[in-house]
Amino acid sequence: MLKIVVCVKAVPDPKLACDLKIDPVTKTLLRCDVPMVLNSLDKHALEAALQIKAENGAYICVLSMGPPEAGSIVKECMALGADKGILLSDPCFGGADAYATAYTLATGVQKIGDVDAVLCGMASSDGATEWVGPEMAVMLGMPVVTRVREIIVGNDESWEVKSALENGYRRMRVRLPALLTVTRDLNAPRALSFSGIIKARKKVITQWRLDDLGVSAETVGIKGSPTIVTEMCAVDNARRVTFLEGTREEKAEQLLQKLIEGGLL
Amino acid sequence: MIDFTFTEEQEMFRKAAREFAETKLAPQVAEMEKTGEVSDAVVKALGEAEMMAITIPEEYGGLGLGYTERLIALEEISRVSVATAMMLQVFALGIEPIVKFGSEELKHKYLPGLASGKRLATTAVTEATGGSDPTGIKSAYTKDGDTFIVNGRKCFITNSHLADTITILAKADDNPKAFCAFVIDKDMPGWKPTHKEHKVGMRGCNTGELSFEDLKIGPEQLLGEEGKGLRVTMAAIGDVGRGGMVGTALGLQAACIEESIKFANQRILYGKPISALQTIQNKIAEMKIDLEAGRLLGYRAAAIQDVGGRSSNEFAVAKYYTTEAAQKAAKMAVDIHGGYGCMEEYPVSRFWRDSAVLGPSAGTSDIMKVIIARWAMS
Numbered sequence: 001m002l003k004i005v006v007c008v009k010a011v012p013d014p015k016l017a018c019d020l021k022i023d024p025v026t027k028t029l030l031r032c033d034v035p036m037v038l039n040s041l042d043k044h045a046l047e048a049a050l051q052i053k054a055e056n057g058a059y060i061c062v063l064s065m066g067p068p069e070a071g072s073i074v075k076e077c078m079a080l081g082a083d084k085g086i087l088l089s090d091p092c093f094g095g096a097d098a099y100a101t102a103y104t105l106a107t108g109v110q111k112i113g114d115v116d117a118v119l120c121g122m123a124s125s126d127g128a129t130e131w132v133g134p135e136m137a138v139m140l141g142m143p144v145v146t147r148v149r150e151i152i153v154g155n156d157e158s159w160e161v162k163s164a165l166e167n168g169y170r171r172m173r174v175r176l177p178a179l180l181t182v183t184r185d186l187n188a189p190r191a192l193s194f195s196g197i198i199k200a201r202k203k204v205i206t207q208w209r210l211d212d213l214g215v216s217a218e219t220v221g222i223k224g225s226p227t228i229v230t231e232m233c234a235v236d237n238a239r240r241v242t243f244l245e246g247t248r249e250e251k252a253e254q255l256l257q258k259l260i261e262g263g264l265l
Numbered sequence: 266m267i268d269f270t271f272t273e274e275q276e277m278f279r280k281a282a283r284e285f286a287e288t289k290l291a292p293q294v295a296e297m298e299k300t301g302e303v304s305d306a307v308v309k310a311l312g313e314a315e316m317m318a319i320t321i322p323e324e325y326g327g328l329g330l331g332y333t334e335r336l337i338a339l340e341e342i343s344r345v346s347v348a349t350a351m352m353l354q355v356f357a358l359g360i361e362p363i364v365k366f367g368s369e370e371l372k373h374k375y376l377p378g379l380a381s382g383k384r385l386a387t388t389a390v391t392e393a394t395g396g397s398d399p400t401g402i403k404s405a406y407t408k409d410g411d412t413f414i415v416n417g418r419k420c421f422i423t424n425s426h427l428a429d430t431i432t433i434l435a436k437a438d439d440n441p442k443a444f445c446a447f448v449i450d451k452d453m454p455g456w457k458p459t460h461k462e463h464k465v466g467m468r469g470c471n472t473g474e475l476s477f478e479d480l481k482i483g484p485e486q487l488l489g490e491e492g493k494g495l496r497v498t499m500a501a502i503g504d505v506g507r508g509g510m511v512g513t514a515l516g517l518q519a520a521c522i523e524e525s526i527k528f529a530n531q532r533i534l535y536g537k538p539i540s541a542l543q544t545i546q547n548k549i550a551e552m553k554i555d556l557e558a559g560r561l562l563g564y565r566a567a568a569i570q571d572v573g574g575r576s577s578n579e580f581a582v583a584k585y586y587t588t589e590a591a592q593k594a595a596k597m598a599v600d601i602h603g604g605y606g607c608m609e610e611y612p613v614s615r616f617w618r619d620s621a622v623l624g625p626s627a628g629t630s631d632i633m634k635v636i637i638a639r640w641a642m643s
Contacts, residue, residue, distance in 0.1 A: 072273055079277060191288065192281035194315045194328050197274060 002058040002156065004049045005109050007120040007136070008042040008077055010070035014125045027229040028095060029126060038073045041121025043189035045182045049119055050081045050190070052153055059083050061115075063108050065093055065101060071205050079192055079200035086112070090209040095222030098127065102135035104220050107213045109140055116156065118179040122147055133181035142179045145172065149185040269561075271337075278334050282341035285314045290346045297348060297469025298615060303427055304469060307349055312382015316342070317356050321364060325376035331571040332504075336512040336563060343516025344523075347619035348470035350516055351626065354509025355423035359386025361501040362432045363448055366489040371448060375430055384450075387428035388506075389419040389475050390498050396421070397632040399434060399444075399495060404477060406435040406445055413445065413487075415455075415480040423626075425473035426458040432488065433477075434498045446494035447486045455480030466618030503577030504570055506627040507584040511563040514587035514623050517616055518556045521594035524613050525549055525601045532603075539601070548597040555590035562586055578640040585633035588623040595620035 012020055012034040021030045049060045062077040064070055065088040074085035088108050096104065109115055118140070120133040130146070137144030149169060150162035157176055162169045164183050174180075210217060218224060242258070244251040259265040271279070289310040297304050311317060319335045321327020335357065343350035360379050363371055363386075378384035395401025404417025415435045419425075429451035437443035449456060455478055462472040489497040526549060529540035539545050566579035598613040599606035606613050624630055 072276070075273065076277060076280075191284055191314070192277065194278060194281060194319065194330070194334075197277050197281060198328060198330075201274070 002052065002056065002116045003061065003112075003114055004052065004058050005061050005063050005112060005115050005118045006042070006046045006049050006077070006082065007105055007118065007132075008046065008062055008064045008073060009039040009121075009124045010036040010064065010066050010073040011039045011124055011126045013037045014040070022232045022234065026095070027232045036069060036073065038076055039121055039124045039126075041123060041125075041182065041184060043121075044184050044186045045119040045121050045180075046077055046080060046082065047187045047189040048151055048182060051187065052151070053081070056153055061086060061112055063105060063112070064088065065096070065104050065108070067094075068207075071207075074205050075200060075203075076192065078203040078205075079196040080190060081196065083203075085203065085205045087205055087207050088213070089207055090220075092210045092217045092223075093221045095225065096220060097225035097227035098129045098131040099135060099226055100220055100222075100224040102132045103139060103224060104213070104215075105132070106136045106139035107215055108208065109136070111208070111213060116176050117159070118142065118177070120179065120181045122181045122183050130181070133179060137179035140177075140179065142177050143174050144179045144181070145174050146181045148180045148182045151180070151182075151186070271333075275334060275337060278330075279337045279341060281314075282316075282338040283344075285310070285316075286342045286345035286349075289314065290342065290349055294346050294469070294615075297346070298609075301463065301468040303352065303471045307346075307469070308352075308382070308385065308427070311349070311353060311356075315380075316353055317360070317382050317385075318380035320357060321360060321376050321380045325364075325372050326380040327376065328380075332508055332567040333564060333571055336508060336515075336567045339509060339512025340516040340519070343513045344520045345516075346469070347513060347517050347616070347623075348467040350509075350513040351467050351470045351622075352424060352427075354506075354513055355388070356386050356428075357509060358388045358501055358506050359424070359428060359430060359432050361505045362388065362446060362488050362497050365500060366446070366497045367448065368485070370485060371488070375448065375450075379430060384430045385424060385428045386430045386432070387422060387424035388432040388498065388501060389422045389425075390434045390502065391419060391421050392417070393420055397628050399498065400436075400441075402434060402436055404433070404435045405438040406482075407438045409481075411484045413447065413482040413484070415447070415477045415482060417477050418459075419475040419477075421462070421472060422475055423470060423472050425471060425475055426461060427471050431475070432498065432501070433475075434494055435477075437492065440492070443492035444494035445491055446488040446497035447482050448488055449480065449482060449486065453480065453482070464622055466615070466620065466622045468618075500577075502627060504575070504580060507577065507580035507633075508563070508567060508570065510623065510627045511559070511566070511580060511583045511587050514584075514591040515556065515559055515563060517591045517620060517623065518552065518559065518587070518594045521591070521598040521613065521616055522549065522552045522556060524611075524616070525552065525598045528602050528605070528611075528613075545601055548601055552590075552594045552597055555586075555594060559583065559587035559590055578636065581628075581633045581636040581640070584627065585630050585637065588626075589630055591623050592620040 016034045052058050060082045061084040062082040063086050078085045123130045134144050145163050147164040148161050149164045152160040158173050160173050244254045293304045293307050318327040319330045323329040339350050392402045406413045406415045459476045460474040529545050530538050532539045562583035566576040566583050569576040595616040599617050605611050
């Protein structure tokens with residue numbers, strides 16, 4: 001049976017993005033004021049795994065890195081149908097950039113062992129780098145296909161997938177084990193169901209700390225992050241309204257000037 | 266210390282119910298308002314989302330969850346569609362007597378279909394001469410051997426034209442103190458839904474009359490003991506009916522607050538959003554206080570019910586408080602919206618109309634006070 005790992009992330013609820021604040025010292029998001037939700041694109045990755053499971057049989061393991069509160073997101077994935085949930089949680093993992101996150105998750109995948117496929121959302125709604133999936137693939141020595149919009153499961157050795165391009169798609173066959181990052185065009189994620197939540201009562205979240213992964217504290221979290229954030233600021237989205245006066249030609253001229261001044265032309 | 270927090274699982278149920286309401290119900294609300302008819306898509310979606318199965322025991326195809334979870338689901342659904350919450354709450358009102366008083370045969374016959382939404386339930390007690398005082402009903406039964414023969418009319422029955430499995434109450438023709446509760450279904454000749462009501466609010470939730478003409482009911486359809494049917498229906502109405510109205514009212518209150526804040530932050534007056542005005546903040550604060558207090562009353566009563574206690578008095582207090590608060594909140598939400606609040610494009614006009622139906626449903630506020638006073642003085 002295929003063993004699929006789905007990487008998921010707890011992110012601040014995008015609906016409440018305007019309430020997010022930035023820590024002036026650490027330049028990181030202050031997440032405590034906004035409820036955490038399952039990253040939207042990760043839902044598509046999980047749905048893909050659940051559909052593969054329904055059609056061909058598979059064992060689905062959800063893997064996440066985050067504070068203990070992120071356990072509720074892992075539990076939600078198990079309520080949606082994942083067989084196992086693992087949370088990588090340790091104070092040492094805090095403040096990780098994309099590279100350190102990829103390293104920690106890749107170590108988790110290695111510890112799970114005998115994985116046939118790793119599915120990730122293309123990006124997270126808070127970081128949106130699109131780096132974690134491909135970096136994990138390099139660390140795991142797996143082929144990677146990004147922006148997958150269709151998975152045509154072939155056999156246990158390779159899958160045929162469609163990957164989105166700006167003006168179309170690429171159709172390719174990828175050798176397993178492989179890592180795919182998926183787009184929202186891939187599927188329509190199922191809704192959380194009451195009976196799914198009840199079934200998840202019996203599923204226990206496994207928590208792995210630094211020692212369980214057997215890696216050095218220098219390689220994870222903020223210490224293992226090569227990225228240095230020097231500045232972060234909130235974007236001012238305030239709108240300005242200007243009424244143009246004059247004839248149609250004069251207004252067109254004024255509009256042209258405004259667009260040039262605004263850097264739009 | 267008393268734990269006032271929901272469990273992680275209950276929070277997940279709330280999330281699931283909210284997601285369901287926002288994705289499946291919200292798109293249907295405009296059409297329901299326009300036509301005043303029940304949406305088949307909504308009924309189908311409720312079944313698929315296991316909303317009818319919440320309190321039905323697992324051995325009969327239900328989820329075996331508690332009344333707290335039911336309250337959570339109703340609150341979230343009402344936040345989006347009060348009409349749908351009302352419909353759902355009365356499905357449960359028709360189901361509860363079968364769960365609590367039905368024979369094993371009746372449970373196996375009806376509950377799996379009701380849990381999946383293939384069958385739809387209601388309860389029919391109210392008549393022109395008796396609702397809150399059910400002893401005043403005129404629908405009567407006579408007996409022909411073991412068979413009961415029922416004649417009469419019921420009014421203000423939610424889901425009247427939708428339900429195919431109905432708990433009814435009738436009085437003995439020859440004994441004003443003997444009542445029987447029966448479960449009837451659509452296959453039984455001798456009854457039909459008649460007049461459909463056109464309510465001021467909760468459009469999209471069907472209310473109407475039922476007529477019984479020589480409706481023959483076998484003894485196997487009896488709920489509880491012969492002659493003791495009042496207990497059956499009153500237990501369902503007291504605990505489940507009032508509880509359902511609490512969930513419905515809480516959802517409407519939450520919706521009033523959300524829409525008021527959204528509008529108050531957008532509407533500019535004197536160069537600033539009206540949310541900066543103390544008079545507007547005062548209204549929002551009052552709405553919030555009522556919502557928080559109502560939640561404490563309602564969820565406490567549900568918690569009592571979940572551990573097997575009778576909570577009809579506690580629910581009477583919660584029903585009174587929350588339905589009054591919902592009417593107040595809807596009025597304040599309309600006030601905050603000013604002229605826009607009277608326009609159909611803004612949901613608060615619907616909230617206002619819906620709130621008017623909350624008060625009388627499952628017993629008026631005055632009846633709740635009668636019950637509460639009896640409790641206090643007992």
